[in-house]
Amino acid sequence: MGGFLIPVLVIGGLVIVYILSYALNKNTPIPEECLEIVDSTKCESCHSFTCTYKK
């Protein structure tokens, strides 16, 4: 049981850390000076679902 529980806890903890970091990053506003860079970003080749610029 212990041999199964520890890896599950470690991976579960890391998943929670990831979800928190993603939510925090998504809620952090982009600086006004940088908005035009983000608008000109063309997402043609990268299909990363973690991308915060994806509309």
Next chain:
Amino acid sequence: MSFTVFATAIISAMLINNVILMQFLGICPFLGVSKKSSSAVGMSAAVLFVMVIASAVTYTIYDLVLYPFDIPYISTIAFILVIASLVQFVEMVIKKFSKPLYKSLGIYLPLITTNCAILGVSEGNITGIWTETMPYWEGLFTAVSVSVGTGLGFGLIIFAFSSIREKLDGSNVPASWKGVPISLVVAGIMSLAFLGLAGII
């Protein structure tokens, strides 16, 4: 911990075991973000930045958590999650505290989450550097040195490749070779050239 270790690790990771041309990692940004030199420089800087932090964090997690709890077999999935979280944190911190840095690196940071070179270096640090008896700080120093060298090697190659691609755009290349085919031929020749550096150290 000495300058010799640092210099050897950097030269070896940068030129002899180059992450792109010798290990064939990070090929996606190598081909995708090398059309313009300016993008290549931005991407290289972002990769170097994240690679160094990710190496230090993953080495620490392996040495202090995964190995003591006898669960090194989950290292790959743990490292993927650590790198993905780290990229989100780094992006958030840069967004909040350093606008000029965000302006230059910001749009490249999400791409790094899916860059296998970062994961490759983190895994390589464990298989190639980490040993049971090695003191933590010594291993960490070597791992960070290797990641600095790898990041610089990534930057060197992607910048050189982007410069060649910019030159090729203005050259008289046969229609069937234009674009990706000639770029792949150039990448192959660069890889062969770097093979000549094998065995220097």
